[in-house]
Amino acid sequence: MQGKIIRGIAGFYYVQTESGVYECRAKGIFRRDGIKPLVGDNVELNVLDETEHTGNIEKLLPRRNALIRPAVANIDQALVIFAAAKPKPNLNLLDRFLVAMEKQSVKSVICFNKQDIVEKEACERLREIYENCGCRVLFVSALTQEGLSGVRAILKGKTTAVAGPSGVGKSSLVNLLVPHAQMQTGAISEKIDRGKHTTRHSEILAVDNDTFLCDTPGFSSLSVWDMEKEELKEYFPEFAPWQGDCRFLGCTHTHEPGCAVKAALAEGKISRQRYENYLEMYDELKNKRKY
């Protein structure tokens, strides 16, 4: 039987199949291939006990991708949720997340929640900042449910990593998108009490048979990346149209004369907010060996 690992905890993997969730071990896989199964992996499993719903994972099916942070396989896209206000969106944090996803070749969709408590102008401002960043930008309200059908359409048929800082309404949105979310996680936690005391791992919620949401904890630990400072500019898609016009090959767009990215910035073609966050991250990467 085939299924998808939706949760991994204390050596057990919970595999969603057509006939429900199976609690599995994966000893053979690790011994044979040295690969640790990830949440999101599609697997071939062998049922051990049909009434107990236990099994053994026999084989990992080929992975499309495997993210390091969050540790999850076969992600199609990321939905990054911030509040348009309350809390005021930390755009520096948002840009860090977008960079982390770009680096892992995963497209992000930006979702600003709490649309109901902000003026239209505030939304427009946010839209302008992110209009050229290569991501779709959605405005929603978990309170009024405005914009929710747009989110549903984007999720349909895909496995989406959902991320966002605390207090932005992530749980409220996930509960609307997956009405049985509480039940899905509750049922598993009940079976394995220890789960409550171990560190939180990524877990996947089934919206329907081919639509999955992956709740990704650890959002604030995005400060150190494994990259050279020269690489960072690749992850700001709005720089791409101008990169080739800089005077110097390998221009970092920070201090060089004849920089076409800075010229585009001066003309308002690149968002100042985004550019400043680029500079800040660049400095951080430049200084990282000092720490």
Ligand SMILES: Nc1nc2c(ncn2[C@@H]2O[C@H](COP(=O)(O)OP(=O)(O)OP(=O)(O)O)[C@@H](O)[C@H]2O)c(=O)[nH]1
């Ligand atoms: N006005 C307004 N308030 C909202 C909306 N969505 C959520 N809230 C409120 O914002 C607060 C935080 O919502 P949660 O869903 O718990 O947020 P969270 O992001 O899951 O936060 P953590 O549990 O800390 O991770 C709650 O008081 C919600 O009622 C919204 O669309 N509009």
Ligand SMILES: [Zn+2]
């Ligand atoms: Zn340049």
